[in-house]
Amino acid sequence: MSRPQxxxxxxxxxxxxxxxxxxxxxxxxxxxxxxxxxxxxxxxxVSVLVEQLxxxxxxxxxxxxxxxxxxxxxTALHLSPSGPHGLGVEIGVxxxxxxxxxxxxxxxxxxxxxEDNRRLSPETVLSRVADAVRAAxxxxxxVGGVGVAVPGLVSTDGTVRTAPNLGWREVDVRDGLSSRxxxxxxxxNEANMSALAELWHGYGASDFVHVSGxxxxxxxxxxxxxxxxxxxxxxxELGHLSVDPRGPGCPCGSRGCLEQAAGPVELVRRSGARDxxxxxxxxxxxxxxxxxxxxxxxxxxxxxxxxxxxxxxxPTVVLGGIYARLFPRLRxxxxxxxxxxxxxxxxxxxxxxxxxxxxxxxxxxxxTEAVRTILEDPDTYLTSTLRPRESSARTP
Amino acid sequence: MSRPQxxxxxxxxxxxxxxxxxxxxxxxxxxxxxxxxxxxxxxxxVSVLVEQLxxxxxxxxxxxxxxxxxxxxxTALHLSPSGPHGLGVEIGVxxxxxxxxxxxxxxxxxxxxxEDNRRLSPETVLSRVADAVRAAxxxxxxVGGVGVAVPGLVSTDGTVRTAPNLGWREVDVRDGLSSRxxxxxxxxNEANMSALAELWHGYGASDFVHVSGxxxxxxxxxxxxxxxxxxxxxxxELGHLSVDPRGPGCPCGSRGCLEQAAGPVELVRRSGARDxxxxxxxxxxxxxxxxxxxxxxxxxxxxxxxxxxxxxxxPTVVLGGIYARLFPRLRxxxxxxxxxxxxxxxxxxxxxxxxxxxxxxxxxxxxTEAVRTILEDPDTYLTSTLRPRESSARTP
Numbered sequence: 001m002s003r004p005q006x007x008x009x010x011x012x013x014x015x016x017x018x019x020x021x022x023x024x025x026x027x028x029x030x031x032x033x034x035x036x037x038x039x040x041x042x043x044x045x046v047s048v049l050v051e052q053l054x055x056x057x058x059x060x061x062x063x064x065x066x067x068x069x070x071x072x073x074x075t076a077l078h079l080s081p082s083g084p085h086g087l088g089v090e091i092g093v094x095x096x097x098x099x100x101x102x103x104x105x106x107x108x109x110x111x112x113x114x115e116d117n118r119r120l121s122p123e124t125v126l127s128r129v130a131d132a133v134r135a136a137x138x139x140x141x142x143v144g145g146v147g148v149a150v151p152g153l154v155s156t157d158g159t160v161r162t163a164p165n166l167g168w169r170e171v172d173v174r175d176g177l178s179s180r181x182x183x184x185x186x187x188x189n190e191a192n193m194s195a196l197a198e199l200w201h202g203y204g205a206s207d208f209v210h211v212s213g214x215x216x217x218x219x220x221x222x223x224x225x226x227x228x229x230x231x232x233x234x235x236x237e238l239g240h241l242s243v244d245p246r247g248p249g250c251p252c253g254s255r256g257c258l259e260q261a262a263g264p265v266e267l268v269r270r271s272g273a274r275d276x277x278x279x280x281x282x283x284x285x286x287x288x289x290x291x292x293x294x295x296x297x298x299x300x301x302x303x304x305x306x307x308x309x310x311x312x313x314x315p316t317v318v319l320g321g322i323y324a325r326l327f328p329r330l331r332x333x334x335x336x337x338x339x340x341x342x343x344x345x346x347x348x349x350x351x352x353x354x355x356x357x358x359x360x361x362x363x364x365x366x367x368t369e370a371v372r373t374i375l376e377d378p379d380t381y382l383t384s385t386l387r388p389r390e391s392s393a394r395t396p
Numbered sequence: 397m398s399r400p401q402x403x404x405x406x407x408x409x410x411x412x413x414x415x416x417x418x419x420x421x422x423x424x425x426x427x428x429x430x431x432x433x434x435x436x437x438x439x440x441x442v443s444v445l446v447e448q449l450x451x452x453x454x455x456x457x458x459x460x461x462x463x464x465x466x467x468x469x470x471t472a473l474h475l476s477p478s479g480p481h482g483l484g485v486e487i488g489v490x491x492x493x494x495x496x497x498x499x500x501x502x503x504x505x506x507x508x509x510x511e512d513n514r515r516l517s518p519e520t521v522l523s524r525v526a527d528a529v530r531a532a533x534x535x536x537x538x539v540g541g542v543g544v545a546v547p548g549l550v551s552t553d554g555t556v557r558t559a560p561n562l563g564w565r566e567v568d569v570r571d572g573l574s575s576r577x578x579x580x581x582x583x584x585n586e587a588n589m590s591a592l593a594e595l596w597h598g599y600g601a602s603d604f605v606h607v608s609g610x611x612x613x614x615x616x617x618x619x620x621x622x623x624x625x626x627x628x629x630x631x632x633e634l635g636h637l638s639v640d641p642r643g644p645g646c647p648c649g650s651r652g653c654l655e656q657a658a659g660p661v662e663l664v665r666r667s668g669a670r671d672x673x674x675x676x677x678x679x680x681x682x683x684x685x686x687x688x689x690x691x692x693x694x695x696x697x698x699x700x701x702x703x704x705x706x707x708x709x710x711p712t713v714v715l716g717g718i719y720a721r722l723f724p725r726l727r728x729x730x731x732x733x734x735x736x737x738x739x740x741x742x743x744x745x746x747x748x749x750x751x752x753x754x755x756x757x758x759x760x761x762x763x764t765e766a767v768r769t770i771l772e773d774p775d776t777y778l779t780s781t782l783r784p785r786e787s788s789a790r791t792p
Contacts, residue, residue, distance in 0.1 A: 153740055161743050207627050219707070228619075230709020231603050234740035237706040242699050242737060245640060254702070254737040303638050306650070307703050310633040311615070313626020341638060341650040344549055344630035347557050 014379040016041060020049045021378050024059055024077050025104070031074025050077065056382050057083045057142070058103065058374070079103040084144025084374055084381070087136055088367025089129060090190065090360075091150050091173075093117060093165050093215040096125070098132050099360060100141060101367040103375065105200055110360060111136070122171040130180035137181065144381060145370030146185045148173060149193035149362035151216060156233045158187040164251050165215040186370065190362040191236050192227055194355075195220020197365030198318050199227075200372070202357040207314045209305065211238060212361065213321035217259045223314065239263060241304040258304040262297035264322045270296070276322050283329055291329070298330040302337025309338070315348045320355035327354035410775040412437060416445045417774050420455055420473050421500070427470025446473065452778050453479045453538070454499065454770070475499040480540025480770055480777070483532055484763025485525060486586065486756075487546050487569075489513060489561050489611045492521070494528050495756060496537060497763040499771065501596055506756060507532065518567040526576035533577065540777060541766030542581045544569055545589035545758035547612060552629045554583040560647050561611040582766065586758040587632050588623055590751075591616020593761030594714050595623075596768070598753040603710045605701065607634060608757065609660045609717035617710065635659060637700040654700040658693035660718045666692070672718050679725055687725070694726040698733025705734065711744045716751035723750035 016039075023035045032050055036043045053059040060080040083103045090097040097112035111132060117125050129148075137143055150173060152163025158174025178185040195210035199222050206225040212218050217239030221228040229235050239259035240252050247256030260266060264276070271290040273279035282290035305317055317338075319327055331352065338350045357364065374381040412435075419431045428446055432439045449455040456476040479499045486493040493508035507528060513521050525544075533539055546569060548559025554570025574581040591606035595618050602621040608614050613635030617624040625631050635655035636648050643652030656662060660672070667686040669675035678686035697719070705711055713734075715723055727748065734746045753760065770777040 153743065155743065162739075221707070223624075228708075230744075231711060232709055232740060232744035234744060235707065235709035237709075237739050240706045240737070240739045241703045242639070243641065245699050252739045254739070303641050307637045308707055310636045311617070311631065311704055311707060312624075313628055313631035313633075315627060341636070343633050343636045343648045343650070344557075344628060347549065347551065348626075348628035348630060 086370030090363035147366030191218025193365035306341030482766030484759035486759035543762030587614025589761035702737030
């Protein structure tokens with residue numbers, strides 16, 4: 001039984017700030033009166049909270065509300081486009097990328113650089129990432145939070161425990177980066193960040209399994225509209241589900257992992273292709289080897305995803321990464337395998353869709369998570385050191 | 397982002413009733429003053445709520461509080477032993493059982509009857525279950541809720557969609573039973589009910605995977621102190637994780653399911669034993685076939701549980717059912733397999749323990765869930781039709 005707790009006055013104000021901001025984020029252009037009606041707060045309370053949010057540049061006033069019907073028109077409120085932005089960083093195997101999103105999650109700027117990060121020391125990579133972040137911070141846009149996505153097991157303290165495809169072990173990305181850029185940093189697993197991007201900018205169902213795959217295979221589990229991280233933050237290791245216990249060894253130490261059977265690197269190799277573009281053109285040319293390799297990968301994906309659906313009864317799968325690009329070729333054999341193996345398929349049918357978020361999913365998720373953190377708890381942001389500019393404007 | 401909601405006055409009273417009851421359940425013998433201090437509610441509010449709970453026979457007064465230190469001694473409060481009980485029912489493959497638990501979850505009575513339910517029609521089984529429930533209801537103990545555990549996929553509406561080991565498909569257990577006994581019934585999967593029993597009466601960690609196995613294999617996933625049910629309530633189908641895609645066919649329609657490789661029925665058969673007791677005595681006699689069969693089953697369990705831990709990062713496994721009895725023989729090969737296959741094992745070490753709840757876990761979980769429902773929302777119970785006796789005692 002979850003223990004209910006009595007709310008303190010401070011908690012109530014915090015919740016009410018978040019409530020008002022949530023109403024504005026959910027209905028851009030909404031008026032103070034409409035927020036009061038929607039939230040059940042008094043108009044006076046709403047007005048006081050809105051003034052604080054405007055002073056902090058989290059909310060901006062627009063035109064007088066456009067609506068028909070009786071009553072005075074209110075001023076339209078929306079999230080401030082000049083308010084704090086989220087800076088997302090992706091440390092990929094073959095690139096570093098950054099993107100800036102505004103409070104509404106719109107991408108304002110993005111930057112990527114191809115780089116084989118496996119050949120560089122973590123120190124060098126973090127130093128280059130810091131350069132990229134400083135360049136983004138120097139644009140004069142207020143940044144309210146920095147999120148970093150890394151393809152590996154990331155502890156809740158921001159340490160990358162292991163990132164096999166990068167060759168990293170025990171790299172303290174959070175401190176290594178925040179000490180270089182002087183701004184607090186949150187670090188997460190790229191599959192989790194991609195799933196959050198899918199939740200906020202893509203498919204948007206409340207419960208789904210998002211599969212990402214650029215080099216390895218990862219998954220982000222979204223449950224009831226939130227990321228499911230597990231006890232230590234290491235959940236979603238779909239790539240290391242065992243699909244064939246007699247299969248080949250995996251660098252993780254196990255045997256027969258999905259990543260060895262259907263991972264992007266293996267799939268391209270078994271197709272006889274050089275890279276994804278080459279694989280796609282071979283598929284278009286009806287190349288037999290490439291087609292067979294993709295069908296086999298689809299079946300292995302189906303075995304592992306059936307395990308996930310049988311365990312979780314989350315019957316919606318969103319394919320990202322290269323699997324989104326290959327979706328038309330993967331769909332039929334994947335669905336056939338899921339149909340055979342998911343015991344509840346008859347009552348909660350399995351649905352598989354391709355992600356529409358694209359290759360920037362991880363950094364976009366990391367950037368949006370940074371602004372969502374502000375939106376969910378504006379009071380903490382109002383008192384944080386990240387925003388010296390508005391500190392004098394707060395009402396007591 | 398979870399939308400915060402402003403609490404109405406009715407909701408506040410409901411929450412406060414639950415808060416007071418939770419304080420009493422968590423600290424039997426607590427005084428009104430101590431509840432006020434613990435919850436932050438005023439003493440007057442606590443007193444009013446306690447009187448309502450006493451009038452409803454949810455709470456009883458005991459002796460004057462025993463404690464040292466200054467101040468007036470308060471009267472000790474505890475959950476009423478004569479208050480509403482929970483009636484749990486297990487419809488197993490080879491037995492029907494019922495048990496009664498009081499508000500504190502203590503078992504007051506239990507009854508089981510061996511019966512090969514596979515040979516009977518669902519109608520006949522439900523009719524016999526109804527007889528057993530009526531016998532329990534006739535004891536003169538107030539019953540606040542009835543919970544039924546069935547080894548199959550159970551919809552949230554109480555329909556058993558499929559229970560392969562019983563041979564049932566589309567059996568409306570909830571209505572079939574409540575129409576016979578005249579009392580509302582909740583129906584759940586036996587693996588889920590067993591996991592709840594483990595949560596409340598056994599291992600008690602906030603996050604664990606509980607494995608049950610009497611005929612088939614099921615799992616209950618406990619996340620953050622609550623059962624994880626999945627979108628349709630069909631989660632936890634560990635027995636149908638594919639451990640060997642080239643393995644034998646399974647009645648579920650899939651191939652290579654864990655249940656076929658390591659399920660109780662298969663394990664006893666491969667051991668050359670007649671039943672679990674025979675298997676245990678063969679193991680004691682160091683029988684080679686039996687020992688090899690148990691070791692093989694342990695490795696297959698390890699493959700499937702590693703999948704679960706890799707996906708969920710819930711590194712605590714509680715073995716119930718026959719696996720609890722076999723635990724000393726299973727432990728080493730199972731731990732070896734998990735150590736090899738769980739990628740996060742180094743940072744969140746996997747722990748496997750044997751359940752101590754015993755063979756009544758499913759019906760005990762179902763019974764306790766019925767009383768927990770009352771404890772978590774006493775206000776709804778106070779106004780429910782199940783308890784006509786106290787309706788005149790309520791304060792407005």
